[in-house]
Amino acid sequence: MAPSEDLVCCPVCDALHEIHGVTDGKRLRCVRCNTVIAVDRPEAIVRIVVLASTSLVLMFIVIFFPFLELRNGVFDSRASVFETAMAFNRGVMAPLAIAVTLFVIVLPVSRLVCFIWALGPLSFDRPPLPGAAFTLRLAETLRPWAMAEIFMIGVAVALVKLGDLATLAMGPAFWSFAAIVFITALQDTQLSKYSIWTALDTASRR
Amino acid sequence: MDGTGHRIAALTAREAGLVGCQHCTRVSPMGTRTCTRCGGSLESRDRTSMQRVWAWWLVGLMAYIPANLYPMLLTRTVGQVQDATIVGGVIELAHHGAYGVAGIVFFASVIIPVGKFIAIAYLATIVRRPHGHKPGQLLHLYEVVEWIGRWSMIDVFVVAILAALVQFNLLATINPGVAAVCFALSVVFTMLAAMSFDSRRIWDQIRQTSDESPA
Structure with missing residues (x-):
């Protein structure tokens, strides 16, 4: 069988499908494993770019502003995400410092930058930037390693553990972190490999 | 054997002599190493x-x-x-x-x-x-x-x-x-x-x- 642009494989189970355009708002699922292969939402690209840019701005607040404040009579302590990551930077714990920095700051930020780089020009009807294909692939690879939302649950657990030790207050970063988690979840629902890559293809040909 | 194999029998890219890209869903002829669309590495089955x-x-x-x-x-x-x-x-x-x-x-x-x-x-x-x-x-x-x-x-x-x-x-x-x-x-x-x-x-x-x- 000759490969053509209408032939699409399911990324999960390798079943072949023939796609002749997807009708508006319809989802195309794999006949065998039911994975969503294509979703036609023309506005998806713009949405992804907008959501990624919003998260990026919020991420800046998250990293440098305190997200938890601890008061215990005389003592007062506050921690930003950046400081949390650096808490491990002594001796044996250094690898952990690097891991936390990667999972909570570096990888989520890189993923957002990748999305904006690859899809940003498309939302303005411009040809894609060089390396768009690479950055889009990278964004997909980074997906499981960006753990901002898990960090949020960690904050909640830490709150309970410290509850009787001191008074705790949430800093501005906490709320923007909460917003990012919500936005990222929203952004991931817009993703469909086939649709995004087809959009990138069409844009490159212009 | 519960016979599900027959009902879900779908043609796979591999059986059609093609290799499918898991990154972008594009199919290429068998033996292709990198995907022409996204540049990802292709392998029909990861050995x-x-x-x-x-x-x-x-x-x-x-x-x-x-x-x-x-x-x-x-x-x-x-x-x-x-x-x-x-x-x-x-x-x-x-x-x-x-x-x-x-x-x-x-x-x-x-x-x-x-x-x-x-x-x-x-x-x-x-x-x-x-x-x-x-x-x-x-x-x-x-x-x-x-x-x-x-x-x-x-x-x-x-x-x-x-x-x-x-x-x-x-x-x-x-x-x-x-x-x-x-x-x-x-x-x-x-x-x-x-x-x-x-x-x-x-x-x-x-x-x-x-x-x-x-x-």
Whole structure:
């Protein structure tokens, strides 16, 4: 069988499908494993770019502003995400410092930058930037390693553990972190490999 | 043999003499190494997949054992040093009456990792030979394992947050223990093990079964 642009494989189970355009708002699922292969939402690209840019701005607040404040009579302590990551930077714990920095700051930020780089020009009807294909692939690879939302649950657990030790207050970063988690979840629902890559293809040909 | 192999018989890219890209869904002629659309590497079936699954699985397990034996948190309060292991921390939370949170931590750092070790081993063993399991269920199991693995990191992050916040010199200090590193490594290794698994293989053996059976 000759490969053509209408032939699409399911990324999960390798079943072949023939796609002749997807009708508006319809989802195309794999006949065998039911994975969503294509979703036609023309506005998806713009949405992804907008959501990624919003998260990026919020991420800046998250990293440098305190997200938890601890008061215990005389003592007062506050921690930003950046400081949390650096808490491990002594001796044996250094690898952990690097891991936390990667999972909570570096990888989520890189993923957002990748999305904006690859899809940003498309939302303005411009040809894609060089390396768009690479950055889009990278964004997909980074997906499981960006753990901002898990960090949020960690904050909640830490709150309970410290509850009787001191008074705790949430800093501005906490709320923007909460917003990012919500936005990222929203952004991931817009993703469909086939649709995004087809959009990138069409844009490159212009 | 429950005959599902016949009902779900769909033509795969491999059988059509094509190789499908798992990054962007484009198909290319068999033997193509890199995808023409996205530049991702192509392989009809990942041949080293099983080796990598077992290798990561094993190092994951090796890291998980010290993660449970050594202390996760070192708490110093006015001359006293307390250390708590993963399970110790859960029990402490339960003593405080925070059953919900204790449940979350227990689920994330005990149930999920152990369940993952079992599930990955089960999947990797089963797809090697022709099997009569429903592929849909195996895929669900795989997707759950792949999705849930990262949530085990909760405890590591909790330790990081506590250590960053509670640094009151003599009064109270919290420091991470060795287990925090081991546990983080174990989570990363098992995530890699789950990712190395080639989900397309779930169906390959089903197909062979149905071909062999006289029906």
